[in-house]
Amino acid sequence: GHDNALAGGKRPLHTIIPAMVTKNDALVGPFGVMGGAYQPFGHAHVLTNMIDYGMDPQQALDHGRVFWGKDGVLEVEACVPEAVRAGLRELGHTVRPAKAPWGGGQVIHINGQNGTLVAGSDGRKDGMAAGY
Incomplete structure (x- = not known):
């Protein structure tokens, strides 16, 4: 539950x-x-x-906004620029789009x-x- x-x-x-x-x-x-x-x-x-x-x-x-999912993957809202997403990946984070805000x-x-x-x-x- x-x-x-x-x-x-x-x-x-x-x-x-x-x-x-x-x-x-x-x-x-x-x-x-x-x-x-x-x-x-x-x-x-x-x-x-x-x-x-x-x-x-x-x-x-x-x-x-960004936030860690239950599996430790960094979820990123759609409005976060791709350059920021790329920077997070360069820092070693696994990044995926957030399903919802x-x-x-x-x-x-x-x-x-x-x-x-x-x-x-x-x-x-x-x-x-x-x-x-």
Whole structure:
């Protein structure tokens, strides 16, 4: 059966893992990524896109994803450029196209200068970023 099938004495594969990001004790914003075993990797991917690469929430969520399949093969979404795929192969990874998009997520970023909110909603799932 499924890894998360209900059974006595069993722990779930994962729990829902929304997150709150802070910087210097100030709230930067909440975010969450869904997708089973992808979740921890997805959280790291979205945060890396925003913190290290300066992407806004929508860009960070839209960015192409890779993830290891249960057999250890690196599955790559269709939007990941072939040059990146080739680079992964050169590093020794076995790469195959992902059968479906990985995960989904939502991000709200709070601008520390003026308090405005910038949000993103992952097109891989239902949802939207809306302001008021």
